[in-house]
Amino acid sequence: MANDSSRLRISAVNDVVRIDFVDRDILDEATIRQIGQDIQRKLEPMTAPKVLMCFGVVEHLSSAALGTLITVNSLVKKKGGTLRLAEIRPEILEVFYITKLNKHFSIDESAEAALKALA
Amino acid sequence: MPARIEGHAILRGPRAEIDASQTAVEQAMAQHGYGREALFAVRLALEEALVNAIRHGNRHVPDGQVDFRWSVDGDEARFDVRDQGEGFDPDAVPDPTDDDNLEIPSGRGIMLMKAYMSEVEYRDPGNHLAMVYRKSKGA
Secondary structure (H helix, E strand, C coil), X not given: CEEECCXXXXXXXXXXXXXXXXXXXXXXXXXXXXXXXXXXXXXXXXXXXXXXEECCCCCEECHHHHHHHHHHHHHHXXXXXXXXXXXXXXXXXXXXXXXXXXXXXXXXXXXXXXXXHHC | CCCCXXXXXXXXXXXXXXXXXXXXXXXXXXXXXXXXXXHHHHHXXXXXHHHHHHHHHCCCCCCCCEEEEEEECCCEEEEEEECCCCCCCHXXXXXXXXXXXXXXXXXXXXXXXXXXXXXXXXXXXXXXXXXXXXXXXXX
């Protein structure tokens, strides 16, 4: 399975939907809206999806991007699935701690660790 | 050390205007020796400030503009963001870190600005934001 939108690389790793961001900055509102729509479109037909979102290249993200992550997490939970975040740079991870969203999301240091947790 | 650097822009909304202002500020801060941590902090805070002013502050103002003024010297970077809206009460914004509010997708911009800047002040009636980043805060 490969489904590339302009701002995301979406692939399948066994039964996990892996979503990689391709941009360093997740700031622009239109781009964030597009990202949210792409992910929702992908997950909509799925039941109990296992989802991994990787932030390896991401250097900046805004509160609007956090909002989209919260919306995606709500959708995944509503479908009885699991979302894990991984490969978050220390500066970005600090944003999650400041906003206390580290309590809301399951965060792993590496994609491998996240995939293991999702197995 | 270079002289104090100042800038002024009128923002109407397009993304390119925000990016251009961010780049100008970043270049000025780099010239004055601000480190990576400072650049990250200011970029994040300015993103929230400018987008809030354009999208929320001027929401009901047709063809609204945001007046953005800034200055950077060796000790601090100062930012002034004024929209043409009627303002708001920043104290009325719910605390997004309350457990009950963690699942609400919006409302984290102001707290991020406060976390990353040395000073953040909304001046009456709430459509004028003044922020300061002191070099001593970060790298």
